[in-house]
Amino acid sequence: MNLSGNLDGNRIKELPNCISNLLNLEGLIMRNNIIKSIPNSIGNMKSLDSIILSNNQISNIPNSICQLGNLETLALDNNQISKLPECIENLTNLIDLSLKDNELKELPKTFINLKQLSGLDLSNNNFTEFPEILKEMNLFELDISGNPIEEFPNKLKNIKMKEKGKYI
DSSP states (O other), X not given: OXXXXXXXXXXXXXXXXXXXXXXXXXEEEOOXXXXXXXXXXXXXXXXXXXXXXXXXXXXXXXXXXGGOTTOOEEEOOSSOOOOOOGGGGGOTTOOEEEOOSSXXXXXXXXXXXXXXXXXXXXXXXXXXXXXGGGGGSEEXXXXXXXXXXXXXXXXXXXXXXXXXXXXX
């Protein structure tokens, strides 16, 4: 049974630590709220395979999120995130990662270890150059539009895409 919680479009300001008591929750969907942070206790929610917290006011991703080995989808669009945790490599089942409309300038070196990742949206962030690490990844879809990148990436020809016909 797929147990998901959808609390989209409310005025929720915080995720309480006790949210980790929902041990069987597989999907946490809370778009369009005013959440400022993700509690460290989220790392105890081992059943989570999907977290969608887009359109909030989140500025930091706790390291404890890296304990979610079943996580396949992580959408944190339109927040205020400027840095990803180095431990992100522990999200070995992550398939889709959407971080558009944040304040990212770089990706951690460990990002390359996300071997299952096939969809990545980094549009409308603060990347001033194409992240070199992406050329080593094997993605289906990559969106890095709307960043202040000034030069065409000279190693773009080496980027590996899983399927022809996808655009960067």
